[in-house]
Amino acid sequence: MDAMPKTHAKLGKQLISLDARPDRLDLRDLPYRCLIENLPAEHPPAAMIDGKLPGYLKSHLMLDQGREGACTGFGLAAAINFQLWARAGFADQHSDRVSPHMLYRLARFYDEWPGDDYEGSSCRGALKGWQKHGACTEGLWPVNGPEDEKWRSDAVTRPVGIYYRIDKNSIVDMQSALHNMHAIYVSANVHTGWTKVDTKGAPTHAGLPLIEHQPKSIGGHAFAIVGYNKRGFIVQNSWGTDWGASGFAILTYQDWIENGSDAWVMGLGVPIARDDARSPAFRVRSKRPAGSAPGTSWGPVNDPLDARQNTWPQEEAYRHTIVTGNDGVLQNRLPQAANPADNARLVCHAWPKQALAGSATRDLVLFLHGGLGSEASSIERIRIMGPWLSACNTYPLFVSWKSGWKEILQDIVADKAHQLFGATPAQGIGDHLIEKWDRAVEKLTRELLVRSMWNEMKENIAEGMRKESDAGLSALALSLQQLSGDIKDLRIHLIGHSAGSIIGGHLLSRFTELGVKAASCTLYAPACDIAFANTHYRKAVEANTLARDRFTIHTLSDRLELDDTTGPYRKSLLYLVSRALERLHKTPLLGMQLAHDPECSTGKYWHEDTLDELKKWQEFYQRDSLDLLSKRQVSNGIKLIDSSHGCFDNAVDIIAGTVAAITGTAKDKLPPGRLDY
Incomplete structure (x- = not known):
């Protein structure tokens, strides 16, 4: 995939990068299925907003990404912070703010678009990073990366429990997820209406300003949705408290249907309490589908060396x-x-x-x-x-x-050799027959473009x-x-x-x-x-x-070279390289005994053009x-x-x-x- 062009929104005098990428299709995503329940007309309840939101704002849980193209990290951090606040009983003072920079770095790490000269990433990439490594506090992973290894033991105290992809076209599914989990993580194409949101409103259901719909998209953006009412979804943005009403605004349902890209609901996991628990400081490969809970350990599953002593993790x-x-x-x-x-x-x-x-x-x-x-x-x-x-x-x-090379020689060449020539000759049937077989394999190797x-x-x-x-x-x-x-x-x-x-x-x-x-x-x-x-x-x-x-x-x-085998070839790999893969047939290789023997420095053993x-x-x-x-x-x-x-x-x-x-x-x-x- 080519590097995504950088786009920006102008908010006052500041340019904000808009480069969230839509998730690629992955049939392994676990789909969210909403509960059968009576949804309230609005969420969160007005009494909770009036009584608890001031404490949320005083805890500085509203984020500001500035010019950074890191909205996937900031949007997920906002959703995690909101859920941690909810799990803490909507406490008036809550300062457990996770690092958006860690989440953004991990999003890019697991997205694997080619090259590094780009900004932005996808929601799925950020969620994969959280699933595999947890989320540490902002102080342990600032904008320039961690200064030491303390982030690893801290990150596992905030694991994801499970996450599901929500059908972004189902308003009811998104409302149900919000009612049950308080915050969801989404991405959408945004338009100039996002840069012109009224800042005079109040963070209440009635007072929240509306993002006025505009027809032309200006870029992709990731953010948190933390509620809903009859007018639309309540967006918690990462453009600071000067945007909207202290950082909140209403995105109409119609606007979401037209411009929404991805929606995910997550549940916090149980913190790991082991003294030696640390987030893996390397790439974790797992066959678990996106959305499944991490294993009991923070490493690869089914490790064949687990039971062996004197090995590195x-x-x-x-x-x-x-x-x-x-x-x-x-x-x-x-x-x-x-x-x-x-x-x-x-x-x-x-x-x-x-x-x-x-x-x-x-x-x-x-x-x-x-x-x-x-x-x-x-x-x-x-x-x-x-x-x-x-x-x-x-x-x-x-x-x-x-x-x-192992796959090429053992699979491609071997399969074709057996198809054309039958079974591989057994050792001991005669050197002349083995030599004849090997010359056929050498010729085949060249014809299959292995050279x-x-x-x-x-x-x-x-x-x-x-x-x-x-x-x-x-x-x-x-x-x-x-x-x-x-x-x-x-x-x-x-x-x-x-x-x-x-x-x-x-x-x-x-x-x-x-x-x-x-x-x-x-x-x-x-x-x-x-x-x-x-x-x-x-x-x-x-x-x-x-x-x-x-x-x-x-x-x-x-x-021993002659007694060795390489896939269907009845000699060593070096003989195959010398006779079939190098430009000149019978090229002397440094690892062959005869290449060091002056008595074998003739055209009988090596190509004439290599003798000097x-x-x-x-x-x-x-x-x-x-x-x-x-x-x-x-x-x-x-x-x-x-x-x-x-x-x-x-x-x-x-x-x-x-x-x-x-x-x-x-x-x-x-x-x-x-x-x-």
């Missing part, structure tokens, strides 16, 4: 992880972050600085996953690996990115090094540069697995530009080609960004330097698993060897690891 994993899309663009996974760039600042600079400044740890480990799986699977790995790396006296950071997708993935990683703020790897590099300046004896260590080596190479080149040193770099089965390695890794060593004796490469033996780059690399990185995995099985800390392209970040002995070299601690002195994800 998802919240902690996201505090150590930056997430990029497959286009290299940063994603925001922290509700307190203003945007993706702020997310990177917190994860890669502010929080590491805070942690490292108060400890003796100076080794920051940046782990670059291979990118084959989903974000969820990556975070699950981080939840297991992260606390172990931390226990080894390092500060771990991770890059989580999704290329989609172009592989090259696009590499281009997207390179795009992540753009200097723009939304480029994930560039933001990471800049944050680490700043952190290196703040923590003078900081040592940054890169670990890359599979296609993570492509990220690592680009980062080292950026480090060279920024004057940042890498204390070490370790690659497991790197999937980058030799020409790329010469351009980025060799040049990083030559530029003294990385010391040669601190650069280590782990590979499978060629025998291969010779340069072999002169730089002799094969004796290679860490070769030739054992058939490795331990993940619980059991033995087959040695394969994907085993390296499960292999406790290999990872422990890397960490021991980083920290200078003997491998047998490290805490026992368990990497069974």
Whole structure:
């Protein structure tokens, strides 16, 4: 969806942003069904308005959004404040005012319109944020965001219980919801009549001024409705007490029918009283429909790691992880972050600085996953690996990115191969038959445009090094540069697995530009080609960004590469990349044993056009330097698993060897690891 154009209403000398977006269609919304009851002719009762409303106004519960395009947050905050006031017995003094800025930030966070250069959001987005995180007081989340973590324990004291979508064309349903819950949350297209409301009226049923209907809409606006009478709905606006009668006015029923967009009714939930209750400071994913009550915990339901010890909660994993899309663009996974760039600042600079400044740890480990799986699977790995790396006296950071290769290779290519060629040949039927099958799969892979997708993935990683703020790897590099300046004896260590080596190479080149040193770099089965390695890794060593004796490469033996499988392909992923996905058939890859063997530097093994780059690399990185995995099985800390392209970040002995070299601690002195994800 394109960015919504900004529109404004002129109220006196002030321009007010009008940019509430209509909710997108979502069939999972729970519909409101009104009770069978006799509705009073007006609500609230006149006696309550006369006796209680002065106290409401004295409590400063009327909001003023000013020029901010944040009406979804202010409108929901007004509705929540009104319901909290009602639950407190319409007390004369009530100062429990929730933060509209938190609710607006969460609305944008959960709406997920592309980009960040826009204002506004939808009602559903704001309600999702309240459902998943609660609502803290205004002082804990001011306009520029929270200054600390106190908002999290405060927000869970004001949860939503349940919320329903009201049929916006049913006046009776809206009146019923108001009669039962006192306030509802709505959005509508507004017109110039909203800017010309009489300010001489009184906040009573008879004295409230009318919003005079005008035919032309000037923008979208979200607000609270807190009552009704025979003339229309009672609007509580967020344009200050100088608008209407102390901030209230009447919106006629006809005007609402013509211009109303969305209407929601909410019920307050029971505050969580646990001492450790905190709102999750990360993105909560849930299959519950919009409107359902939150679970008993403020985290994801059915967490597979709940019963396991020595793992991070998802919240902690996201505090150590930056997430990029497959286009290299940063994603925001922290509700307190203003945007993706702020997310990177917190994860890669502010929080590491805070942690490292108060400890003796100076080794920051940046782990670059291979990118084959989903974000969820990556975070699950981080939840297991992260606390172990931390226990080894390092500060771990991770890059989580999704290329989609696991799904492509295991689903698209495999399905087509089986459709065309039948069942996959079994191991042991003869090398010539397996070779014939694999060549057919290689050809099919190229025909299915998987090669172009592989090259696009590499281009997207390179795009992540753009200097723009939304480029994930560039933001990471800049944050680490700043952190290196703040923590003078900081040592940054890169670990890359599979296609993570492509990220690592680009980062080292950026480090060279920024004057940042890498204390070490370790690659497991790197999937980058030799020409790329010469351009980025060799040049990083030559530029003294990385010391040669601190650069280590782990590979499978060629025998294990040939015994590995990738979906329907009866060899390893690196063989498939080399023979089918790279531009030149038989491109040497950095993670292949034979690419480091001078005796195999011929056209028999590799494409002729790659041999010059291969010779340069072999002169730089002799094969004796290679860490070769030739054992058939490795331990993940619980059991033995087959040695394969994907085993390296499960292999406790290999990872422990890397960490021991980083920290200078003997491998047998490290805490026992368990990497069974």
